[in-house]
Amino acid sequence: MRAYIRLLRPHQWTKNLFVFTGIVFSHRWGEAGLWYQVISAAVAFSLASSGIYALNDVTDREQDRAHPRKRHRPVASGAVSPLQALLLGAGCLLLGLAISLQVSLTAFWLLVGYVVMNGAYSVRLKHVVILDIFIIAAGFMLRILVGTEGVAIEPSRWLLLCGFMLTLFLGAAKRRAELMEVESPGGETRQRRVLSEYSPALLDLILGITATGSIITYGLYTMSPEVIRMQGTANLVYTLPIVIYGLFRYLYRLYGHGSGGDPSTDLFRDPHLLAVGILWAGATLVLLR
Numbered sequence: 001m002r003a004y005i006r007l008l009r010p011h012q013w014t015k016n017l018f019v020f021t022g023i024v025f026s027h028r029w030g031e032a033g034l035w036y037q038v039i040s041a042a043v044a045f046s047l048a049s050s051g052i053y054a055l056n057d058v059t060d061r062e063q064d065r066a067h068p069r070k071r072h073r074p075v076a077s078g079a080v081s082p083l084q085a086l087l088l089g090a091g092c093l094l095l096g097l098a099i100s101l102q103v104s105l106t107a108f109w110l111l112v113g114y115v116v117m118n119g120a121y122s123v124r125l126k127h128v129v130i131l132d133i134f135i136i137a138a139g140f141m142l143r144i145l146v147g148t149e150g151v152a153i154e155p156s157r158w159l160l161l162c163g164f165m166l167t168l169f170l171g172a173a174k175r176r177a178e179l180m181e182v183e184s185p186g187g188e189t190r191q192r193r194v195l196s197e198y199s200p201a202l203l204d205l206i207l208g209i210t211a212t213g214s215i216i217t218y219g220l221y222t223m224s225p226e227v228i229r230m231q232g233t234a235n236l237v238y239t240l241p242i243v244i245y246g247l248f249r250y251l252y253r254l255y256g257h258g259s260g261g262d263p264s265t266d267l268f269r270d271p272h273l274l275a276v277g278i279l280w281a282g283a284t285l286v287l288l289r
Helices: 002-008 010-024 032-059 061-065 082-103 105-123 131-146 157-183 193-197 200-223 225-231 235-257 263-269 271-288
Strands: none
Touching: 002 032, 002 082, 010 032, 010 131, 010 157, 010 263, 010 271, 032 061, 032 082, 032 105, 032 131, 082 105, 105 131, 131 157, 157 193, 157 200, 157 235, 200 225, 200 235, 235 263, 235 271, 263 271
8 A cells, every 4th residue: 555655656646736825815704605616627737647657657667677776666676567657546536526516617628738748748748948947837827727727716917927937947857957967976877868958057047037036026926006906915025024034944955965856856855945835824924904
């Protein structure tokens, strides 16, 4: 059972917190039906992403066996057979799609788009330089959209732009961390094919641009007259220093400790990042009350 759980990578479900972006900023917290829809959408994304991880582990099992870390994955190590992983992955995908259909037709098609995009990413697009980062970002953006458009919440355009810049930042940080791992003394000799197309200078430039874009677009979101009118407060701008600190801390972890490749685990490994996340969420909820 432990091997099956590892196959589904439940620690990655923290990425689905992006699904709750819409309801947090919508001022519709008292609608139990809306909460049910958003939670269902997050569950659907969790199941679908786990299904994709299981199917990917089957297709990548030969490469994973030659990898010093990935060889311990359930399929590569033999703890779970390819057939068992395929059946479990397909079951998770179908169940996730069924749940999304109960949320709305829009949520269903957004999740279908996520599944198709990840299938194309696994087969081919993860080897295409720059485009691979955009696809990583698109996966996060689809989570935001399913938690807004998928449950009939009109998203702020500034918020969507901020989300896009932030998710591009996370995608670039993932590639930079992988490149640093390969280049480090005693680092992994096997690497993603696409990493040979990246240079440290290019990824550093992308990180600088996207971090700056995230800060500016979030600041503009908090000061937007439309947002101030809808939220009933102009004080959201005071959460900006928390966001800036969080980004700088993430960069510190990336360059100082070689982390940043997996935000799902980095969030819980670093007490500063965890405290920043809790403080930002708490301050935002208090200001929007």
